[in-house]
Amino acid sequence: DGGITQSPKYLFRKEGQNVTLSCEQNLNHDAMYWYRQDPGQGLRLIYYSQIVNDFQKGDIAEGYSVSREKKESFPLTVTSAQKNPTAFYLCASSILVGASETQYFGPGTRLLVL
Amino acid sequence: GQNIDQPTEMTATEGAIVQINCTYQTSGFNGLFWYQQHAGEAPTFLSYNVLDGLEEKGRFSSFLSRSKGYSYLLLKELQMKDSASYLCAVTDSNYQLIWGAGTKLIIKP
Numbered sequence: 001d002g003g004i005t006q007s008p009k010y011l012f013r014k015e016g017q018n019v020t021l022s023c024e025q026n027l028n029h030d031a032m033y034w035y036r037q038d039p040g041q042g043l044r045l046i047y048y049s050q051i052v053n054d055f056q057k058g059d060i061a062e063g064y065s066v067s068r069e070k071k072e073s074f075p076l077t078v079t080s081a082q083k084n085p086t087a088f089y090l091c092a093s094s095i096l097v098g099a100s101e102t103q104y105f106g107p108g109t110r111l112l113v114l
Numbered sequence: 115g116q117n118i119d120q121p122t123e124m125t126a127t128e129g130a131i132v133q134i135n136c137t138y139q140t141s142g143f144n145g146l147f148w149y150q151q152h153a154g155e156a157p158t159f160l161s162y163n164v165l166d167g168l169e170e171k172g173r174f175s176s177f178l179s180r181s182k183g184y185s186y187l188l189l190k191e192l193q194m195k196d197s198a199s200y201l202c203a204v205t206d207s208n209y210q211l212i213w214g215a216g217t218k219l220i221i222k223p
Contacts, residue, residue: 040122040215041215042118042201042203042212042213042214042215042216043157043201043203043211043213044213045210045211058210088154090156090157097209098209099144099145099164099205099209100144100145100162100164100205102147102159102162103159103211104159105156105157105158106156107155107156108154108155108156110154
């Protein structure tokens with residue numbers, strides 16, 4: 001079965017700690033995305049990648065970092081510079097970046113601050 | 115700025131019809147998506163409209179009017195499993211998706 005997996009489902013972060021959220025896809029999609037979802041707000045784009053070894057900042061990239069060393073993988077690191085990291089994080093992929101390209105989402109990771 | 119407006123919450127009865135509206139103001143328009151999201155789960159794709167008119171897909175239909183910056187999602191023969199949030203998203207001139215906050219739909223027996 002093709003799809004997107006995210007791990008862990010829940011993640012706890014201590015003050016001053018960096019944490020990394022995993023995202024893997026076996027859909028052979030070139031484009032991958034990270035979104036943050038907060039209650040009462042729309043999804044907000046953190047970073048996206050159109051191809052291996054390339055990524056672009058989204059609307060709220062500050063305090064986050066990513067890498068795209070393999071087509072299948074797009075991990076997101078939440079750094080200690082992100083002062084309000086508690087949120088539901090969603091990874092998505094699409095064949096390409098384009099107007100009609102449907103994005104397919106992973107099950108999400110809920111990050112909580114201790 | 116860019117803005118997508120949807121009602122925060124709607125309630126409907128099992129077996130009935132409900133229409134969820136979405137209005138948008140974006141820098142450019144390259145299509146509009148509707149996604150369904152059950153609580154705590156991933157959004158799943160429902161429909162895509164780029165031309166004016168109605169697209170029907172089983173119990174779900176989606177309508178677009180580009181001149182009015184308006185879309186709606188029509189759900190017929192409502193079932194309890196349709197209780198979810200419905201997200202409207204517009205592709206802007208940079209091919210980025212701009213998301214609405216979602217409409218939480220509550221289905222009552």
